[in-house]
Amino acid sequence: MHRTHTCGELRASNVGETVTLAGWVKSVRHHGEFFFIDLHDRYGTTQLIANQEYDGLEDVPRESVIKVEGEVQEKPEPNEDLQTGDVEVNVETYDVLTEADRLPIDDEATLESKLEYRYLDLRHDTEKLEFRHEFSQAVRDFLDERDFLDVETPLLVRATPEGARDYIVPSRVHEGSAYALPQSPQLYKQLLMLSGVDKYYQFAKCLRDEDLRSDRQPEFTQIDMEMSFVEEDDVLEVTEDMVKHAVKESMGKELDDFPRITFDEAMRRYGSDKPDIRFGHELIDITEEAQGSAFNVINNADYTGAVVAPEALSRSAIDDYERVAKDAGANGLLYMKRTESGVTGPLTSHVETDAFVNALSLEEGETALIVAGREQQAQEALGHLRLKIRDEYDLTDPDNHAFVWVVDFPLFEWDEDDGWTPAHHIFTMPDEDHIDSFADDPANTLSQSYDLALNGVELGSGSIRVSDPELQRELLEFIGVDREEAEEKFGFLLDAYQYGAPIHGGIALGVERICALLTGKNDIREVIAFPKNQQARNPMDGSPTPIDKDVLDELGLRVYDDRQ
Helix, strand or coil, X not given: CCCCCCCCCCCHHHCCCEEEEEEEEEEEEEECXXXXXXXXXXXXXXXXXXXXXXXXXXXXXXXXXXXXXXXXXXXXXXXXXCCCCCEEXXXXXXXEEECCCCCCCCCCCCHHHHXXXXXXXXXXXXXXXXXXXXXXXXXXXXXXXXXXXXXXXXXXXXXCCCCCECCEEECCCCCCCEEECCCCCHHHHHHHHHCCCCEXXXXXXXXXXXXXXXXXXXXXXXEEEEEECCCHHHHHHHHHHHHHHHHHHHHCCCCCCCCEEXXXXXXXXXXXXXXXXXXXXXXXXXXXXXXXXXXXXXXXXXXXXXXXXXXXXXXXXXXXXXXXXHHCXXXXXXXXXXXXXXXXXXXXCCCCHHHHHHHHCCCCCEEEEEXXXXXXXXXXXXXXXXXXXXXXXXXXXXXXCCEEEEECCECEEEECCCEEEECCCCCECECHHHCCCCCCCHHHCEECEEEEEECCEEEEEEEXXXXXXXXXXXXXXXXXXXXXXXXXXXXXXXXXXXXXXXXXXXXXXXXXHHHHHHCCCCCHHHHCCCCCCCCCCCCCCCCXXXXXXXXXXXXCCCCCCCCC
């Protein structure tokens, strides 16, 4: 007989019914002539009660799978911690379906062990996967109602430069040639707009061979969207409404409108293009006070700024902050501390202290952490210090989900080795005021691009795309991709543009990032069924594994070991 109910389903209204349950044995507890079993599945836990005549059931190992039949009865002392806590099932018959060995992990297991036995780790915690499903389903429903088409794009594609390294798939049929796995469906979704699809979305699998951290995996999923005949505001409004709808459906939470700030404002106030706007301690520009001082480090700097810590920090604490600043690219860290005995710090003998204190609004018991240098680099370092202050003093509420749009990004950024490179990607449309002048003033050329951030984490980015093939060739030439190379790498897209391209734009949001943050987690592995570790390995199945010689021969490949 199949189960009649799940382990999270029974309530007081079921008292007197005969039911069949199946699940895993969570625990066995003895109480005189009776014993109790907590039986669990993905839906919850139900307490079973049986007497000593069921001695085989009493001795079943934990996490064995059993099926029981019995009558639902009211529990003398309800368990308020369980949804099924008002009832229990009096076992009448049972069957041990599979008996479990001693489990190789417990609550104290290392992350590596939990990844190795991920199926056991998930057994008691599928809530985050359930949330991901509910959030994703709400996104699909929203987009379906607005005439978006769910279109799959290829996983075996032509390699194109997109920032990270490609995963390469050798072709057996075309020896010496290879496919790449897509870092994103960027070119294909643009081609769909040329195809007249008009509104596209996809939960797209993206694969990037890059160094890993808590918010990166070799493979991840994006809510990939593209729309024709739109302006930037249209994309932002649809995306914002979609996120609001999905959060309401999956969490029952109404979100306020997302504020919009420019890239320049984000850097000036927060030192980040993905700012956490839940708390203050914003950057303070003291360049004017610094210039003209007797201290060359700040006098000669393009920019001098500060963030204020709400404590008169010790020397060791300041050293910790200095390490953060240097890791973020600063040359060093200065400070000014105000205590009962006055203002101290390495600057006080070189600057007009009162002017600095006033500019910083420095109160007694506070420390100003000061960075000088090139403007954006110094601001980024201060942004990292600001986040350290946030974490050190627990300044945010984890239930406060503060979304923010960042707009008006630069079209280009300067790289010491490569010169001017795209700040987003080279298919991004310049701001209307700079379409004809980007080559003359790249440092001040803005783009029609935008990012969505949540609590200091970038969820995704998008842009209005270049739809004029000649403008696209000019942009490619400006970053050093000549027409011959452009035809080789992007010819299929440039050729398609010759046959009528609509104005179009879109965005891609990281599913794992948004679901992790909404469930109070920083590590996206929490919302991935079978993630990789920090070495891009899967401890559960052992991948990646060496390639058999027969397979290499069939593909026409050889492996060279230059370590010898």
